[in-house]
Amino acid sequence: MAETLAQKIVARAAGRSSVEPGELVTCRVDLAMLHDSGGPRRVAPILERLGVGLWDPSRVVLVSDHYVPAVDPESARILDLTRRWGRAHGVARHYDMLGICHVVLAEHGHVRPGMFVVGGDSHTPTAGAFAAFAMGVGASEMAAVLATGEIWLEVPETLRILLDGRPGPGVVAKDVLLALCRMIGLGGAGYRAIEYGGEGLAGFAMEERMTLANMAAELGGITGLVPPDRRTLAWLERAGVSLGEAELTRWRSDPDAPVAATLRLELDRLAPQVAAPHGPANAAPVDEVEPVPIDQAYIGACTGAKLVDLRMAASVLRGRKVAAGTRLLVAPASARVWREAAADGTLATLTEAGAIMLPSGCGACAGYGAGVLAEGEVCIASTARNFKGRMGAPSSRVYLASPLTVAASAVAGRIADPRPLLAERREPEPIGEEAARVG
Amino acid sequence: MSAELEGRAFLVGDDVDTDLLAPGAYMKGPIEELARHCLEALDPDFARSVRPGDILLAGRNFGTGSSREQAAQALSVLGIRAVVARSFAGIFYRNALNLGLLAVVCPEWDGIARFDRVRLDPRAGRLVHLASGRSFACRPIPGHLLEMVESGGIVPWLERRLAARRAEGAR
Ligand code: SF4
Numbered sequence: 001m002a003e004t005l006a007q008k009i010v011a012r013a014a015g016r017s018s019v020e021p022g023e024l025v026t027c028r029v030d031l032a033m034l035h036d037s038g039g040p041r042r043v044a045p046i047l048e049r050l051g052v053g054l055w056d057p058s059r060v061v062l063v064s065d066h067y068v069p070a071v072d073p074e075s076a077r078i079l080d081l082t083r084r085w086g087r088a089h090g091v092a093r094h095y096d097m098l099g100i101c102h103v104v105l106a107e108h109g110h111v112r113p114g115m116f117v118v119g120g121d122s123h124t125p126t127a128g129a130f131a132a133f134a135m136g137v138g139a140s141e142m143a144a145v146l147a148t149g150e151i152w153l154e155v156p157e158t159l160r161i162l163l164d165g166r167p168g169p170g171v172v173a174k175d176v177l178l179a180l181c182r183m184i185g186l187g188g189a190g191y192r193a194i195e196y197g198g199e200g201l202a203g204f205a206m207e208e209r210m211t212l213a214n215m216a217a218e219l220g221g222i223t224g225l226v227p228p229d230r231r232t233l234a235w236l237e238r239a240g241v242s243l244g245e246a247e248l249t250r251w252r253s254d255p256d257a258p259v260a261a262t263l264r265l266e267l268d269r270l271a272p273q274v275a276a277p278h279g280p281a282n283a284a285p286v287d288e289v290e291p292v293p294i295d296q297a298y299i300g301a302c303t304g305a306k307l308v309d310l311r312m313a314a315s316v317l318r319g320r321k322v323a324a325g326t327r328l329l330v331a332p333a334s335a336r337v338w339r340e341a342a343a344d345g346t347l348a349t350l351t352e353a354g355a356i357m358l359p360s361g362c363g364a365c366a367g368y369g370a371g372v373l374a375e376g377e378v379c380i381a382s383t384a385r386n387f388k389g390r391m392g393a394p395s396s397r398v399y400l401a402s403p404l405t406v407a408a409s410a411v412a413g414r415i416a417d418p419r420p421l422l423a424e425r426r427e428p429e430p431i432g433e434e435a436a437r438v439g
Numbered sequence: 440m441s442a443e444l445e446g447r448a449f450l451v452g453d454d455v456d457t458d459l460l461a462p463g464a465y466m467k468g469p470i471e472e473l474a475r476h477c478l479e480a481l482d483p484d485f486a487r488s489v490r491p492g493d494i495l496l497a498g499r500n501f502g503t504g505s506s507r508e509q510a511a512q513a514l515s516v517l518g519i520r521a522v523v524a525r526s527f528a529g530i531f532y533r534n535a536l537n538l539g540l541l542a543v544v545c546p547e548w549d550g551i552a553r554f555d556r557v558r559l560d561p562r563a564g565r566l567v568h569l570a571s572g573r574s575f576a577c578r579p580i581p582g583h584l585l586e587m588v589e590s591g592g593i594v595p596w597l598e599r600r601l602a603a604r605r606a607e608g609a610r
Contacts, residue, residue: 024581037466038507046594050601074467122506122530138508138534144593147601152584186454187500191529220500222529279454366505367463387458387504394480 002254004158005225006193009133009251013116014153021157021260026150031059031110033119034142035101037066037368040085041078042139043120043146055149057090061110063101064094066368068361075368099334099360102126102302106210107336109239113228113251118145123302123384125194128213128224129206130232131251133193135222156222157260158253159192163200165268170419172312173208174304174382174402176265177215178273178283184263186281187220192260194221195253200267201226206235207308214303215384218280227252272418274380275400278388286405286417296379297322297410298391299403300331300358301365304382307337307346309403313382314349316407316421322354323413329371331358353411367391373398380409444520444541445558445569446492448551451481453498457531460502460510473509474516491518494557496548498524502531511535511542521559523548523566523577536584539592545577561585 001018003011011019013027034040039062047053054060062082070076079096086094095104102123105111111127117134118124120142127134135153137145145151163176181188194216196209204212209226216224226232228248236243253259271285299305299313310332322328330350332338338360341347351357358364364371365383373379373392379399381391386398399415408418459480465473478485489495495514501524502510511534514522521541525548535542543559545566551557556569564579580588590596 024583042508049594050598052601078467120506122504124506136506136530138506138511138530138537140508140593141533141537144537144597147597185500187503187526187528190526191532220503220528279456368466385458385504387456388480389462389464390458 002257004193004253004257004259005131005195005227005251006133006156006158006223007257009114009116010153010155012114013133019155021155023155025153025155027116027153029059029118029145029149029151030115031061031117032142032145033061033063033101033105033117033121033124035066035121036064036068036078036082038120038139038142040082043143044085046140046143047147050143050147052147054089054146057092059149060091060093060146061105062086062091062094063104064096065100066362066366068097068369069359071369097361099336100302100362102210102214103306103333103337106130107239107334109236109241112236112241112243113232113247118142118151122217123214125216125221125224126210126214126302128216129209129226130236131225131228133223133225136217156191156193158257159189159194159221160259160262161194161196162198162262162264163196164198164264164266165200166203167200167267167270169422170272170404170417171267171270172402172404173204173211175270175273176267177212177218178275178280178400179265179270181215181218181275181280182283184219186218186279189216189219189221191220191222194219194224196224196226198264202229205308206231207306210306211303215280218384272402272405274405274415275386277386277397277399280385280400286401286415289415291412291414291416292378292399293414294326294380294409295377296371296373297326297328297406298364298371298379298381298383299406300329300363300371300381301383302333303384304403305331305333305337307340309382310337310341310346310350312403313407314346316404316418317353317355317411318349320353320411320421322410326410326413328353328355328410329358329364330355331363331371332360334360364391380406380415382406442562443558443560444494445556446494446520447490448496448553448555448557449489449493450553451478451495451497454500454503455481455497457502457504457507457510461507461513466507466509470509470512470516474513477513477517486517489517489519493519494559495519495522496551497522499526501527502535503528506530506534508534508538511538511540515540521561523559536588537593539588541580541588543577543580545575548575
């Protein structure tokens with residue numbers, strides 16, 4: 001029987017030769033990821049109540065990213081508790097203030113094709129960029145996973161999303177996702193496994209694929225899968241994981257595997273997208289969006305502050321200045337992104353344009369750290385979500401866009417199309433090439 | 440086991456997200472405090488106007504957003520016993536069941552007004568509007584999962600399983 005990639009991974013994790021969509025199965029978890037917000041402080045009391053420890057500390061990765069760096073005694077206490085818990089339970093892999101969990105997992109080669117990953121965070125599907133079946137769960141369920149190494153699962157159907165053609169200048173993975181959010185609506189994937197495909201996919205760097213997989217969460221997918229190719233192997237190689245070519249053929253859907261639906265998107269016809277408050281599905285082409293004046297432009301989050309994202313912003317900002325009356329805040333997604341952006345001059349470009357650098361971490365994305373908004377303020381952000389009140393005061397308004405569009409808007413002081421700014425360059429910025437070099 | 444429940448219907452719309460249910464600003468504090476702010480951005484009186492035993496009737500994609508289970512927990516703390524929605528965001532759905540809060544998919548429940556009395560049978564998959572007697576088909580919760588919900592969620596359920604295993608080991 002022909003199977004989808006999702007079915008193949010679930011079957012392996014469930015110890016079965018095959019599974020059918022709709023079946024209730026129990027999967028063995030290959031990797032469990034916890035962060036400071038939903039992690040130890042929530043799961044520790046539950047594990048205590050159960051009277052058990054971790055089923056396998058070597059399969060657990062702990063990341064402190066939400067409340068870093070501490071801004072008050074309460075967040076400091078949460079970070080302290082996280083450290084103590086990690087030590088007490090023998091969790092050797094605790095990435096403490098080294099970046100946002102989903103990016104850190106990828107950078108260290110913790111997520112690989114065919115793995116079954118459970119994370120205490122809704123953007124856990126980011127790992128699907130590496131063809132891992134990765135799903136987000138809440139704290140009680142995470143505690144159950146930590147206690148038993150198992151999780152219940154209704155085998156999902158697959159929604160296939162085919163990307164045709166090549167995106168034009170100024171159009172990147174974030175635009176693809178915002179357009180998809182508008183097309184199928186928030187949660188439109190109905191907790192199916194999303195599998196990206198199509199000839200356009202090959203052109204996306206790993207970090208761009210991470211953006212595609214990341215926002216599978218907004219589409220409502222249980223996970224977002226990208227079948228592996230040479231780029232996947234090259235990224236993993238750099239992270240110290242050598243995989244054979246056999247993995248490339250093993251972890252992909254059979255050509256005739258039945259899927260619930262197939263959706264096509266023509267990349268060459270796509271314009272940069274902007275999602276209006278208060279939902280990612282309120283997306284529209286940037287030239288159809290009112291050029292609203294903005295108080296804050298934010299380049300941050302697992303979705304929009306990886307090295308490729310920062311380079312995109314720099315390509316727009318080089319030799320330009322952030323508009324008076326507007327602030328541009330940049331929080332690189334990880335310590336490694338920070339280092340590499342410093343080494344290649346990206347950071348200097350950003351700060352010369354007037355960007356204010358913030359620590360690596362979730363920060364303003366979830367309204368936890370530096371960069372939150374005042375009542376009535378307007379922000380354009382490279383993050384994944386613009387729910388009411390998420391980034392600060394309830395009456396603040398957040399628009400979502402790609403790092404290119406956020407940077408262009410910072411320069412204009414209002415929502416702006418990045419394409420004219422990119423076209424003004426004598427030599428067009430080689431985003432695709434740079435991206436290829438990275439991923 | 441308590442198969443059916445009856446209560447007052449409390450209505451909300453589509454795409455009610457986890458930031459509305461569990462606002463980020465109160466995430467550091469205790470759940471009782473967080474619950475007082477549940478849905479306040481939508482309806483400032485929500486926490487004061489729901490009563491224990493209420494059944495929340497929602498539109499599509501209920502609970503979209505983050506994995507924070509406080510979104511489901513806040514509703515439980517306020518005494519809500521079940522959420523009936525046209526559709527759920529997957530993680531919220533799992534969290535609710537794992538916390539012992541019934542989450543039932545009911546694609547159509549038109550004609551039910553705020554505070555009308557309804558009866559829910561999660562096992563059979565049926566919602567009844569008591570005033571009109573109209574019955575709406577829901578997706579039944581598989582027996583295995585319902586057992587977990589009725590034992591109070593995944594933690595009490597696991598607690599029982601572990602205790603049983605230990606007792607077996609001791610023999
Ligand atoms: S950066 Fe934002 S979306 Fe990403 S894990 Fe942190 S809070 Fe979640």
